[in-house]
Amino acid sequence: MQDQESATDGRRIGSSETQVNAASPTIPPEADHQFTGRLFLAPYVYPCLTRHGAVLLHLSRNKYYAINMGDVLYLNQLVANWPASEGTASAMGTSATVEAGSVTCLIQSLLEADVLRRTPPSRGGITCSRVSLDGLLASVGDEIIRKAPVRPTHITTFIFSLLSAASCLRYLPLKSTVEGVSRRKARWMSSGYGFNLEHVAELVFVFRKLRPYFFAAEGNCLLHALTLVKFLAIYREFPCWVFGVRTEPWGAHSWVQYGDYVLDTNPEKVCEYEPILAV
Numbered sequence: 001m002q003d004q005e006s007a008t009d010g011r012r013i014g015s016s017e018t019q020v021n022a023a024s025p026t027i028p029p030e031a032d033h034q035f036t037g038r039l040f041l042a043p044y045v046y047p048c049l050t051r052h053g054a055v056l057l058h059l060s061r062n063k064y065y066a067i068n069m070g071d072v073l074y075l076n077q078l079v080a081n082w083p084a085s086e087g088t089a090s091a092m093g094t095s096a097t098v099e100a101g102s103v104t105c106l107i108q109s110l111l112e113a114d115v116l117r118r119t120p121p122s123r124g125g126i127t128c129s130r131v132s133l134d135g136l137l138a139s140v141g142d143e144i145i146r147k148a149p150v151r152p153t154h155i156t157t158f159i160f161s162l163l164s165a166a167s168c169l170r171y172l173p174l175k176s177t178v179e180g181v182s183r184r185k186a187r188w189m190s191s192g193y194g195f196n197l198e199h200v201a202e203l204v205f206v207f208r209k210l211r212p213y214f215f216a217a218e219g220n221c222l223l224h225a226l227t228l229v230k231f232l233a234i235y236r237e238f239p240c241w242v243f244g245v246r247t248e249p250w251g252a253h254s255w256v257q258y259g260d261y262v263l264d265t266n267p268e269k270v271c272e273y274e275p276i277l278a279v
Contacts, residue, residue, distance in 0.1 A: 043121040048276035129278040137267035146201035161230040182279040225254040244273030
């Protein structure tokens with residue numbers, strides 16, 4: 001998967017003729033009979049509802065898929081585990097009409113892309129977290145600074161984390177890497193892990209001192225975020241690894257966050273994105 005800040009590895013799936021009207025949505029009878037209650041998002045497909053429709057991250061295929069507004073209305077009724085959102089109907093209007101057969105073509109396209117399946121998904125190996133960009137975010141590194149000396153063990157830990165992150169991104173499917181991060185975090189969360197802001201601020205200070213000697217954060221968001229996640233994990237700190245998207249203009253980004261704290265970045269660089277996955 002390419003760096004998400006510039007990645008365009010995805011497709012638009014859906015009926016370009018879909019129009020949004022003012023009546024309640026009507027599913028063509030043939031589509032209703034064939035699909036209603038029998039479709040599910042595939043495992044490792046993560047949706048994000050936007051004001052333009054929806055974006056789906058297919059983690060197994062390292063791809064994003066864009067769904068337009070009218071098609072999202074149909075999927076909301078046809079797909080059993082489609083995410084619910086109170087603002088969906090008002091954001092997209094309250095109806096959609098399509099040409100005959102377009103819904104069936106949409107569903108077939110999503111089935112062929114393995115975005116949808118006809119069987120319920122099994123329990124995946126990724127435990128998702130919830131993050132929000134709506135509150136007052138603070139930057140650990142820009143606003144919250146806790147100075148600490150850079151010790152030789154920090155340097156070796158940083159290099160190990162960087163090489164591990166680079167190897168994962170180069171040689172492993174992104175799904176496997178995310179699963180590994182999720183499993184490690186879940187083990188510590190079950191043991192009563194609690195976020196220590198002062199400790200994390202010290203580690204981020206050290207990380208920021210070392211990072212410029214090895215790579216630039218700009219244009220390397222996946223490497224940056226994963227290296228920081230691995231670095232913090234060695235010191236038993238487990239924030240969220242976040243993937244986010246925007247639709248106008250298209251863009252994808254990855255960063256590290258815990259609650260209202262973003263680590264080694266600032267809120268201005270992430271607030272234009274909508275989180276699609278956090279582990």
